[in-house]
Amino acid sequence: MNTIRKREELGRNVVRYVVDAPLVATHRKPGQFVIIRVTDHGERIPLTIADANPEMGTISLIVQSVGKTTREMTMLRPGNAIHDIVGPLGRPTHIQRFGTVLCVGGGIGIAPLYPIAKGMKEARNRVITILGARTHDLLILEDDMRNVSDELIVTTDDGSYGTKGLVTDAIRFLVNGGNHIDQAIVIGPPLMMKFTSLLTKELGIPTMASLNPIMIDGTGMCGGCRVTVGGEIKFACVDGPEFDAHEVDWDSMIRRLGTYCTAEQVAADRYDHECHVGLDAGESR
Amino acid sequence: MNASTRFKLSPVVMPEQDPAERVHNVREVPLGFTPEMALHEAQRCLHCTNQPCVEGCPVGVRIPEFIQAIESGDYLAGIGIIKQTNLLPAVCGRVCPQEEQCQKNCTVGKAHRDVGQAVQIGQLERFLADWERENHAAVIPQIPFASGRRVAVIGSGPAGLTVAGDLIKLGHAVTVFEALHMPGGVLGYGIPEFRLPKEIVYAEVAYLTRLGVDFQYNMVIGKSLGVDEVRQSYDAVFIGSGAGLPNFLGIPGESLLGVYSANEYLTRANLMHAYNENSDTPILRGKSVEVLGGGNVAMDSARTALRLGALRAIVLYRRSEEEMPARKEEYHHAVQEGVEFHFLQNPVKILGNREGWVTGLTVQKMQLGEPDASGRRRPLPIAGQTSNVPADVVVVAIGNNPNPLIPAALPSLQMNRHGGIVTDENTMETSVPGVFAGGDIVLGAATVILAMGQGRKAARAIHALLTRTTETAKG
Ligand SMILES: Cc1cc2nc3c(=O)[nH]c(=O)nc-3n(C[C@H](O)[C@H](O)[C@H](O)COP(=O)(O)OP(=O)(O)OC[C@H]3O[C@@H](n4cnc5c(N)ncnc54)[C@H](O)[C@@H]3O)c2cc1C
Ligand code: SF4
Ligand code: FES
Numbered sequence: 001m002n003t004i005r006k007r008e009e010l011g012r013n014v015v016r017y018v019v020d021a022p023l024v025a026t027h028r029k030p031g032q033f034v035i036i037r038v039t040d041h042g043e044r045i046p047l048t049i050a051d052a053n054p055e056m057g058t059i060s061l062i063v064q065s066v067g068k069t070t071r072e073m074t075m076l077r078p079g080n081a082i083h084d085i086v087g088p089l090g091r092p093t094h095i096q097r098f099g100t101v102l103c104v105g106g107g108i109g110i111a112p113l114y115p116i117a118k119g120m121k122e123a124r125n126r127v128i129t130i131l132g133a134r135t136h137d138l139l140i141l142e143d144d145m146r147n148v149s150d151e152l153i154v155t156t157d158d159g160s161y162g163t164k165g166l167v168t169d170a171i172r173f174l175v176n177g178g179n180h181i182d183q184a185i186v187i188g189p190p191l192m193m194k195f196t197s198l199l200t201k202e203l204g205i206p207t208m209a210s211l212n213p214i215m216i217d218g219t220g221m222c223g224g225c226r227v228t229v230g231g232e233i234k235f236a237c238v239d240g241p242e243f244d245a246h247e248v249d250w251d252s253m254i255r256r257l258g259t260y261c262t263a264e265q266v267a268a269d270r271y272d273h274e275c276h277v278g279l280d281a282g283e284s285r
Numbered sequence: 286m287n288a289s290t291r292f293k294l295s296p297v298v299m300p301e302q303d304p305a306e307r308v309h310n311v312r313e314v315p316l317g318f319t320p321e322m323a324l325h326e327a328q329r330c331l332h333c334t335n336q337p338c339v340e341g342c343p344v345g346v347r348i349p350e351f352i353q354a355i356e357s358g359d360y361l362a363g364i365g366i367i368k369q370t371n372l373l374p375a376v377c378g379r380v381c382p383q384e385e386q387c388q389k390n391c392t393v394g395k396a397h398r399d400v401g402q403a404v405q406i407g408q409l410e411r412f413l414a415d416w417e418r419e420n421h422a423a424v425i426p427q428i429p430f431a432s433g434r435r436v437a438v439i440g441s442g443p444a445g446l447t448v449a450g451d452l453i454k455l456g457h458a459v460t461v462f463e464a465l466h467m468p469g470g471v472l473g474y475g476i477p478e479f480r481l482p483k484e485i486v487y488a489e490v491a492y493l494t495r496l497g498v499d500f501q502y503n504m505v506i507g508k509s510l511g512v513d514e515v516r517q518s519y520d521a522v523f524i525g526s527g528a529g530l531p532n533f534l535g536i537p538g539e540s541l542l543g544v545y546s547a548n549e550y551l552t553r554a555n556l557m558h559a560y561n562e563n564s565d566t567p568i569l570r571g572k573s574v575e576v577l578g579g580g581n582v583a584m585d586s587a588r589t590a591l592r593l594g595a596l597r598a599i600v601l602y603r604r605s606e607e608e609m610p611a612r613k614e615e616y617h618h619a620v621q622e623g624v625e626f627h628f629l630q631n632p633v634k635i636l637g638n639r640e641g642w643v644t645g646l647t648v649q650k651m652q653l654g655e656p657d658a659s660g661r662r663r664p665l666p667i668a669g670q671t672s673n674v675p676a677d678v679v680v681v682a683i684g685n686n687p688n689p690l691i692p693a694a695l696p697s698l699q700m701n702r703h704g705g706i707v708t709d710e711n712t713m714e715t716s717v718p719g720v721f722a723g724g725d726i727v728l729g730a731a732t733v734i735l736a737m738g739q740g741r742k743a744a745r746a747i748h749a750l751l752t753r754t755t756e757t758a759k760g
Contacts (some may be wrong), residue, residue: 023509037466043557043565055337068565084466086503216557216566219464219505219690221474221529221547228540233533238690252540255641259542260567 002082005058010140014108015066015074021085030115031093031210034061036217037084038072042258045069045191046215047239049088059085062111062140069226077156089218090241093208095119096181099126099182102174103149104167104196104206106132106188110141112210113187121148126177129153129241130147130170131191136161167192168199186245190254197245209245211236213256227253257278288331292393296401297326299408304621308591311478311560314618315408317354323412327355329393330404338391338406343738344370346714348387348406355409360423364413366423371410372450375418375485376472378411380581381734382612402644407672413464418488432456434751438518439506439691443723443733444525446489448747449498457496460519462504467556470527471725474556475548477585479592480615483555507694521719521747523742524706528685528725534577538635539681543643546670547582547665547682554589560573571678573597575646577632578682579604584615586680587624598624599674603651605629631655631664633671635679645675677751685730695720703729713739721747 006250008051029124031285033048051060065074076082093116103112110131121127129149133139146152153170153180154162154232167188182209186196193209201209213225214238220238227236228249234240300305300316316325318606330352339378340350347366354363354403367374387406388394394403417423420432434457438445441463449459467473469486480573494500506515506526518524525631531546533539550568553559557566574590576583579602600619602609605628608615625646650670653662687704699707699716706722723739724729 023504027509027511028466037654041391041558041565086466086505087509089505188698193426196410215463215572216549216552217529219529220688222552223531223533223546223550226540233539247542252641255538259569 001243002085004076004080004082005056006269007076007078010062012137013074014062014138014140015065016060016062017060017076017082018053018060019082019085020057021059022089023086024085025059026054027057028052028088028249029092030095030119030250031112032088032090033112033218033241034059034085035089035215036061036073036082038069038076038082038084039068042072042083044084044216044218046089046212046218048210050111053117057230062108067068067242068221086218091239093119093185093210093242097123097125098209100180101125101127102181103127103129103199104171104184105129105145105147106187106192107134107138107211108140109143109192110139113185114141114144115156116185117142118148118185119227126150128174128181130155130167130174131162132156132167132170132188133161134158139205149195156206168195170231171196171199171203174203175203184208185210185242189219190250190257193245194250194254195211197248197250200247203214207245208242210241211243211253212241213253214259227231227256230241286328291329291331294325294329294366296329296405297322299405303698303752304618304623308588308610308622309433311592313382313482314347317415318408318412323355323409324358325404326409327352330356331392333392335396337392338387341390341733343386343734344741346387346410348369351413352404354410356570360413360416360445361424364417365424365460367410367413369739372447372733373489373733374410375414375489376443376481376732377737378407379481379485380411380472380476380612381407382732383407384613386734389571389638394432396719399758407410409519418485423529425558426454428454428496429456430635431458432751434458434520435460436523436751437462437515438525440464440470440516440724440726441473441490441500441525442469442525442724442736443472444527444726444736444740444743445470445523446743447494447524447737448523448721450468450493450496450597451630451741451744452747453493453496453498453608455744457492457589457748457751460501461498461499462506462510462515463502464505464526464690465526465556466502468500468502470525471529472725474552475553475582475585477551477589478560479588480585503643505690507690512691514719516719519719520751522742522748523734523743524720524722524726525724526688526726527689528728530686530704531681532684532686533681534632534683536632536634538637538643541635541637541679542641543571543677544570544635544679544681547578547586547680548685551582551589552594552682558734560589560592565620569678570592571676573676574678574680575632575674576600576678576680577683578602578684579609579611580682580684581615583610583680583682584619584624586682588615588619590678590680591622591624595678599676600624600626601630601632601648601674602626603628603664604626604661604665605653608653625673629664631666634665636673645673646679647671647673650659685725685727687726691726703751705729711742712730713743714746719750
């Protein structure tokens with residue numbers, strides 16, 4: 001049983017769980033994810049493994065309550081169980097010593113970014129982190145990220161905390177300030193990833209992005225998670241979730257995320273989990 | 286009854302749900318024989334001494350013998366005969382392409398020059414299997430002794446289930462690792478409820494559980510556990526991971542909203558119950574659904590579309606009716622239900638609107654040329670003849686390839702150029718000693734019965750391996 005050991009509210013509607021999943025805990029690497037079903041009649045949704053403790057046999061999952069499934073999940077308390085957890089899925093992040101690594105995270109995308117930043121730090125990179133949020137109380141994991149970063153910048157859309165502006169403004173600021181960046185990693189709401197990617201391409205910084213398309217099985221069986229990368233169809237669950245951000249067809253990927261949204265939701269940029277965009281539901285970009 | 290009287294009996298008509306009604310539910314279409322119907326149909330068998338039907342059966346079910354048992358009313362004996370060679374008769378009776386196998390060879394059909402007149406072997410098989418399940422008559426066999434040997438089976442499709450069933454009965458401990466949260470492989474996620482009620486699949490799994498098979502779900506081997514870890518903890522490994530890698534056409538527009546692989550479309554509908562309006566899993570309920578392909582998967586997709594409320598479900602196939610690989614019964618049922626068939630049409634482009642939603646297809650008119658490698662006549666485009674057809678959902682059902690997950694996790698496995706695992710023809714052993722494989726991961730997308738046949742071969746070889754090593758260990 002995937003029993004919940006710990007529950008902690010990280011921010012508005014954002015909950016961190018520590019849950020029993022011994023095999024996942026011993027086998028996972030940064031960048032990988034699990035697929036869960038909260039109940040025995042629930043849908044299957046992907047969640048990134050935010051952290052793991054192999055000795056305890058637990059993993060951490062961070063979930064934002066935005067639609068039916070994630071709402072159901074955030075109701076769970078320690079002692080309850082998550083019906084199914086399968087993983088670790090996807091390819092791990094390529095962690096090596098690049099030199100200076102820029103980690104850009106937005107919204108709940110900071111959760112999957114954390115183990116990667118930690119891995120990069122352990123690989124003796126200089127880690128610069130930029131975290132973006134729409135407003136201060138939507139910012140999560142700031143302290144955890146600070147612990148694994150040499151430098152940390154926070155931006156908020158409304159200026160309620162850190163610098164007012166977008167993560168892309170912060171990237172320009174860094175580069176203009178003479179920082180040389182060898183590798184960037186961006187995880188966050190799709191539009192944030194798109195604009196970050198356009199900028200780093202312009203600046204000539206190699207960039208990886210972790211995609212969060214709609215998934216079902218996570219084994220390459222359904223093709224629902226397909227994305228176009230470098231003009232080719234890739235299945236994010238087995239070929240990804242990380243891809244060269246400069247090769248991703250962002251517009252197609254963003255449109256596909258809206259498959260189960262109503263037109264108004266898409267127009268209002270209010271993707272929520274009902275439309276299966278839960279992971280990074282419309283936060284900062 | 287003498288042969289000429291038998292020969293004159295006409296086939297029993299299988300009662301079915303009315304087409305107009307059944308497109309509004311997901312209940313099974315053929316309702317099954319009553320005992321009287323089964324008796325009548327059984328009486329049509331001539332009990333040929335040369336048994337051509339048995340020859341046509343990939344696993345050699347002793348057909349005339351079980352038909353004889355129906356005739357004498359001894360159903361328990363009948364099902365026992367089938368189960369000696371076929372572990373899943375309730376499934377096979379429903380989904381095997383009998384008209385290409387046993388029934389194709391049947392003397393009665395041959396004499397009438399009409400395979401439609403053959404003894405309905407599949408329906409009789411289903412009759413016995415349903416009788417057994419409905420009467421809880423499944424015999425729990427005496428398991429000889431515990432060998433102390435452990436076998437890991439990867440995948441719970443028909444191949445994996447066969448291996449598990451055979452080996453547990455021989456006294457070995459069996460663990461089945463399944464990536465999904467439910468068992469059955471394609472039987473669970475692909476073939477729709479109205480063709481194969483899931484209750485049947487789950488009953489078979491429950492039976493194996495009673496025999497002692499340990500099913501572990503949510504276990505993706507190669508990820509949750511490495512293939513090498515599995516090899517270290519078990520005395521033998523069977524890979525039955527199937528052909529779960531959907532092909533796309535590689536034409537423009539495949540990323541548009543409303544384009545599904547058949548696997549995704551059917552998985553949402555079956556495994557995740559999206560046909561139920563209250564399901565947490567969404568599915569696009571198109572008004573006009575175009576299905577690309579001509580096999581069972583295409584039939585299943587088109588018929589599912591109708592049950593999801595489509596006003597039109599159209600199958601686009603690039604060859605003609607003649608070459609369609611779907612089971613005859615499925616095609617026939619689809620036509621009855623109002624699925625439209627557009628033959629000799631090849632999709633060349635999927636069309637969309639500015640918001641990225643599918644609006645239709647551009648299709649190229651084809652004609653048949655010389656036979657190709659598959660023996661079917663090759664479709665060739667007729668220059669200048671393209672047209673546009675409207676659609677709001679497009680389902681790509683042009684086949685699946687072997688799932689590359691396990692091969693990627695065990696690079697020493699020898700593969701063929703279609704992505705299938707290379708095995709010894711008789712033992713199903715792979716290039717890695719102690720690792721066996723069978724079913725769609727070896728054959729590419731094939732059939733349930735071929736998967737079961739390979740599972741059986743592998744089980745035999747695994748048993749030989751385990752008892753041989755036991756003896757050496759003892760000696
Ligand atoms: C829609 C559809 C309709 C069909 N209709 C018919 C029909 O009418 N008649 C017929 O004879 N055939 C039919 N077929 C084909 C038939 O279903 C397959 O040939 C058969 O199921 C193959 O069996 P298998 O055991 O090899 O694999 P599968 O049934 O594919 O099962 C493989 C299982 O392995 C699991 N798996 C994969 N990788 C891993 C891993 N790494 N770790 C753990 N588990 C893993 C999968 O989740 C799956 O459950 C149909 C196929 C489809 C898709
Ligand atoms: S070929 Fe037909 S008639 Fe002859 S034994 Fe087989 S089922 Fe009976
Ligand atoms: S989630 Fe089904 S193929 Fe990736």
